[in-house]
Structures are given as structure tokens and as C-alpha cells.
Amino acid sequence: MIYTVTANPSIDYVLQLTQLTLGEVNRVAEDVKLPGGKGINVSRILKELGLQSKALGFIGGATGQMFEHLLSKHQLQTDFTTVMADTRINVKIKASDEETEINGQGPTISATEKADFLQKIAQIGAGDVVVMAGSIPPQLVADFYLNIAKTVTQNGAEFVIDTTGQALLDTLPLHPLVIKPNHHELAELFQTEFNGITDIVSAARQLIEQGAQQALVSMAGDGALFVTKEHAYQCNAPKDIVRNSVGAGDSMIAGFVGTYMKQNDAVASFRMGAACGSATAFSEDLANLDKIKAVYEQINVTQIQ
């Protein structure tokens, strides 16, 4: 079973405006509420690909009820931990061909609520994969992901992590199946600027030397890289009208992990990951299967090392 951990789910309140003017009253042309959070998005794309997953995370308050209502139409398997405080609302503003995101901090999580959640993690074992993605609510200290990674690896499961900074670095010695920084996050990790693909591959390889089994580096409209200990691959990003960049990275992880679990073929998984990422970029919400299949045909993977 694939488990997704969204420590900080959200209602994504997506607002379409012709123009956004700061300091003035702006009127919305269209709006939509989506069940958001990175692990939730991974579960949604896995479902499109015909794969079961179980979504874990903290849900609370009136916004939590609305979140569950919004999610119900996607018919995902879930096992959320109920908390007292409200699930956050993340505002996504689409105006003048630009996307601006304002993400909430997330609810307070009590020690008991955290313990309830960790009990679910303790049930995960051999043959399972845990995908941990996104921010953590403020009360959960930085080693939250590290603790989950320790528990699941001790019990024989694999894990995938999509987070940044020290929280990512801390989990590397536990050998994540794959990590997926984007090229900006990777540059920030090494406090550097990249002068081309070779630099990016070297940085990704340093994370592999620290323990990651393999690394996807997403580069938005410039495609992606896939780096292993011995090899590196690059793929294109097809060109089309970009409707939404929210969740492209999550879609890429879902495509990669889902295919890897089915076929155990890393390069085929990379291609499907890239297809899911671009397909979401070309969709109003996350991509559907038809879009993913169409985009898949336009993805070319080249071995560069």
C-alpha cells in the first residue's frame, strides 16, 4: 500500500481575477474550493492512475469538515487524525497570467493528537511506501518527518520525502526511495546558483551520496532531471497553455512512485512522473487520466550521463 502523509492539509481557495491591485478592493471573476495539501494531491493523481493509496494527516474544525466534504467526491481511502483546531485555508490568486499563493500556517496539534497520528504510522510495514510531502503545522517540531522516516524504515517500509532544507537533509541517511527538490530548492540547499544542467546533476548527486536512493529535480517549464548513483537523465516539458502550476510537483511524485511500485523501472517512472507534472500544469485542477496519457506521448527522456 502507498500511504501519503499530509501533515498540513488545506482548502485551496482558488481565485481568478483579471488583475490584482494591492491595497485596493479586488473583485473575483471566478472562484473554486479544492481539497489541497501535497500528500492529498499525490493520492488524487495515484487514483487517476488506477492506484490505491491511503491518505493520512490532521483534519480539524469547521474547515476540516468542509475539506472532507470537498475530498469525498474523489473517493480516496483516508485515515485522518481529527484535531480540535481548524484546517487551514490556502489562497491561490490567478491574475494577469501570474499565480500568487498565500498559505496558512496550519492548526495547533496537541501532544495527544500527535500520538494518535503516530500510532497509525506504527502500523505501516514491509512492502509499503510512505510519501511525506509539504509543510508541517507550527507546533510539530522539525524532526516530525525524521521520526516518521525512522519508524517506517525500522518496520521495513520505504519512504519518499518532498520537503526542503534541514528537514530533507536529516532524512537522507535513512535512504529515501526518491527525493524531489525543484532546482531553486536544490540551489538554496547548497547556497549556490547553478550555471547549467551539470551543476544541478552534481548537487543532486551530493544528496545521493548523503543517502537518497535517487533524485528527481523538477524545473517547471524547463522539464526535469532524474539522477541515480551512476546515471542521469533529462526530459523535456511539452509546450501548451499553462493553466495551473499548483500541484505539478505533487503530480510528478505520484506518477513516479505509482509507476515504480507497479513496474520497478526507474526511467519509465521518471517519464510518467514528468507526464503527470506537465498534465497538471495544462489543467485547471490536477490532471485527469486522459490528459496524462496525451502528455505522456510528448515526453522524451534522454540519458545525459
Ligand SMILES: Nc1ncnc2c1ncn2[C@@H]1O[C@H](COP(=O)(O)OP(=O)(O)OP(=O)(O)O)[C@@H](O)[C@H]1O
Ligand atoms: N509550465 C510548465 N510546462 C510544462 N510542464 C511543466 C510546467 N510546470 C511544471 N511542469 C512539469 O511538472 C514538473 C513539476 O513542476 P515544478 O518544477 O513546478 O514542481 P514544484 O516546484 O514542486 O511545483 P509545486 O510545488 O507547485 O507542485 C516539472 O518538472 C515539469 O515536468
Ligand SMILES: O=P(O)(O)OC[C@@]1(O)O[C@H](CO)[C@@H](O)[C@@H]1O
Ligand atoms: O504549505 P505547503 O504544505 O508547503 O504547501 C501546500 C500547498 O501549496 O501545496 C499544494 C500544491 O503543491 C497545494 O494543494 C497546497 O495549498
